[in-house]
Amino acid sequence: MTYEIIWEPRATNAAARFLKDDPAGLAAVYEAVDALATQPRPRDSNPYGSQDVRRLHVGDYRVLYIIDDDVIRIMVTHLGRTA
Numbered sequence: 509m510t511y512e513i514i515w516e517p518r519a520t521n522a523a524a525r526f527l528k529d530d531p532a533g534l535a536a537v538y539e540a541v542d543a544l545a546t547q548p549r550p551r552d553s554n555p556y557g558s559q560d561v562r563r564l565h566v567g568d569y570r571v572l573y574i575i576d577d578d579v580i581r582i583m584v585t586h587l588g589r590t591a
Contacts, residue, residue: 509580510545510546510580511544511545511546511548511575511580511581511582512545512579512580512581512582513541513542513544513545513581513582513584514581514582514583514584515583515584516583516584516585516586518585518586519571519584519585519586519587522586522587522588523537523538523587526569526587526589530568533566533567533568533569534569536566536567536569537566537567537569537571537587540564540566540571541564541571541573541584544564544573544582545582548562548575548582549562549575550564552564552565556572560574560575560576560577561573561574561575562574562575565590568589568590569587569588569589569590570586570587570588570589570590571584571586571587572584572585572586572587573585
């Protein structure tokens with residue numbers, strides 16, 4: 509089963525801001541998020557609040573996303589820097 513990945517505008521805007529300073533870091537983020545399509549709950553992700561919300565760290569970035577198993581969709585809601 510392959511999940512559809514949807515980026516909320518807030519997360520997309522953050523990615524655009526970070527892209528100027530760290531294109532390699534953002535490439536790693538997009539690669540990790542793309543991998544969620546086939547494995548939405550990887551070992552290096554953690555539950556965040558409810559069981560449908562997860563947090564994934566990729567280098568200096570953190571990604572918050574919601575898994576909707578009923579619709580087979582992952583919604584990226586937040587992208588931020590940890591450092």
